Amino acid sequence: MNMYIRASLAIALASGVAASPASAAHILKYSSDLSSINGVGAGFASFTLDRDARTLQVDINATGLDEGTHLAHLHGRFSNGVSGTPVNSILPDPSDDADGDGFVELGEALPDYGAIILNMDAIGTGSSINYSNMFDLTDPSVYGFVGGDMNNPKYSIDDLIGADEMSLDLRELIIHGQSVPSVGAGTPGEVDGTAGFKVLLPTLGGEVSAVPEPATWLMMMLGFGVLGSVMRRKRNVRVTYA
Numbered sequence: 001m002n003m004y005i006r007a008s009l010a011i012a013l014a015s016g017v018a019a020s021p022a023s024a025a026h027i028l029k030y031s032s033d034l035s036s037i038n039g040v041g042a043g044f045a046s047f048t049l050d051r052d053a054r055t056l057q058v059d060i061n062a063t064g065l066d067e068g069t070h071l072a073h074l075h076g077r078f079s080n081g082v083s084g085t086p087v088n089s090i091l092p093d094p095s096d097d098a099d100g101d102g103f104v105e106l107g108e109a110l111p112d113y114g115a116i117i118l119n120m121d122a123i124g125t126g127s128s129i130n131y132s133n134m135f136d137l138t139d140p141s142v143y144g145f146v147g148g149d150m151n152n153p154k155y156s157i158d159d160l161i162g163a164d165e166m167s168l169d170l171r172e173l174i175i176h177g178q179s180v181p182s183v184g185a186g187t188p189g190e191v192d193g194t195a196g197f198k199v200l201l202p203t204l205g206g207e208v209s210a211v212p213e214p215a216t217w218l219m220m221m222l223g224f225g226v227l228g229s230v231m232r233r234k235r236n237v238r239v240t241y242a
């Protein structure tokens with residue numbers, strides 16, 4: 001009896017663990033801590049990629065932004081600049097302020113995180129953002145033009161998540177739109193001496209990174225629980241026969 005229970009539990013445990021990675025891999029979860037690029041706001045984003053349905057659920061929460069239209073995009077770099085093999089994108093930092101106006105502008109930040117791959121358009125207009133949308137990744141209209149040039153073809157699902165469908169964590173979420181004072185007169189970019197809300201100025205950015213699969217943790221905890229009950233049973237049996 002004891003042997004039978006142990007054997008059947010071991011089989012159930014082994015098959016459960018073996019089946020877990022294959023079924024879980026159809027749904028991949030990512031998240032992104034959004035930090036301020038130009039001194040305003042903070043936020044968090046989560047992504048759920050369904051490999052079977054070819055959809056990407058995007059949820060973005062942000063606070064402390066300046067009032068105005070906020071555009072969001074998934075940006076990404078490639079081996080030859082605008083196409084080729086996906087390359088890791090990085091967050092811009094103050095050292096990217098090449099024209100010295102005190103702000104990291106669109107053109108100054110672009111080399112770090114690359115072109116727009118997935119276009120979310122306007123995600124909100126106020127200081128707080130609560131955005132939720134599911135993208136059909138088979139729909140060409142959700143993608144940005146290669147290199148931002150409207151005469152070029154559009155990016156595709158392979159550019160966003162790569163041939164192995166695991167490279168979303170190479171990408172960067174960028175939210176644009178921030179108010180600036182009248183500084184940087186005579187310099188290029190959004191900050192050029194005219195005060196006001198600059199819709200293209202990058203305001204929040206975050207690395208997209210994979211979230212540990214909860215099913216894996218659940219399976220591990222169930223596994224430990226089953227082992228524990230087997231051990232308790234074994235101990236009880238010994239006590240009975242002693």
Ligand SMILES: [Ca+2]
Nearest residue numbers: 097101103105
């Ligand atoms: Ca600048």
Ligand SMILES: [Ca+2]
Nearest residue numbers: 187188189191
């Ligand atoms: Ca400037």
Ligand SMILES: [Cu+2]
Nearest residue numbers: 072073116174
């Ligand atoms: Cu962008």
